[in-house]
Amino acid sequence: MGHRHIERLARARELLAHKGYDTRDTVLACYGGSGFTQELSAEGDDHVLLVEPERLYA
Numbered sequence: 001m002g003h004r005h006i007e008r009l010a011r012a013r014e015l016l017a018h019k020g021y022d023t024r025d026t027v028l029a030c031y032g033g034s035g036f037t038q039e040l041s042a043e044g045d046d047h048v049l050l051v052e053p054e055r056l057y058a
Helices: 003-018 037-043
Strands: 028-030 050-051
Touching: 003 028, 003 037, 037 050
Parallel strands: 028 050
Antiparallel strands: none
């Protein structure tokens, strides 16, 4: 899972904001059974939550 997935979620957030929803505190959450790209994992964005199975079932 990589940037493309986050971009799709960000676009959905933009569309919701355009319709009048308050998306200021929205966190984009990705649940990846096979993990995430190194670039995405290293980004450290506060508005993106990456959850791997180890974290989900810990």
